[in-house]
Amino acid sequence: MTVENTLSIIKPDATRRNLTGSINAKFEQAGLKIVAQKRLQLTKKMAQDFYKVHKDRPFFNELVDFMISGPVIAQVLRGENAVKHNRDVMGATNPKEAEKGTIRNEFAESIEANSVHGSDSIENAKTEIEFFFAQIELIY
Ligand code: CMP
Numbered sequence: 001m002t003v004e005n006t007l008s009i010i011k012p013d014a015t016r017r018n019l020t021g022s023i024n025a026k027f028e029q030a031g032l033k034i035v036a037q038k039r040l041q042l043t044k045k046m047a048q049d050f051y052k053v054h055k056d057r058p059f060f061n062e063l064v065d066f067m068i069s070g071p072v073i074a075q076v077l078r079g080e081n082a083v084k085h086n087r088d089v090m091g092a093t094n095p096k097e098a099e100k101g102t103i104r105n106e107f108a109e110s111i112e113a114n115s116v117h118g119s120d121s122i123e124n125a126k127t128e129i130e131f132f133f134a135q136i137e138l139i140y
Pocket of ligand 1: 113
């Protein structure tokens, strides 16, 4: 077991419905610790940059428009195997496939408005954390 950091985003569908606390309760109950957090309005350029791996996917423009449709919470979660653990707590990308009790099963509206994002690898977690946070902002 290794202690890792991973990047989590609470998306505009969830901030709009005032679900920040309910979602973070799930992370904390699962043993993930929030070690950095900020609420921000993404610009179009930030959203395009953040999701650039998806730039050739048919849903890219809609995804970017959705991510700038309201405030998001960017946060760093820390814990044992945090990258995979966070993805397990979030559930499948498509809420119709997300297991009972997961965040997306309980809160997501659709595959696009799926309430949370989480890094999918240790390497991407590092890049995604650096996108939003300086090392000094992570308080263990
Ligand atoms: P996320 O984990 O933030 O990473 C990329 C996002 O694209 C994904 O969650 C979904 O919210 C969004 N998305 C929209 N449409 C699709 C789709 N058809 N397949 C996969 N992801 C999609």
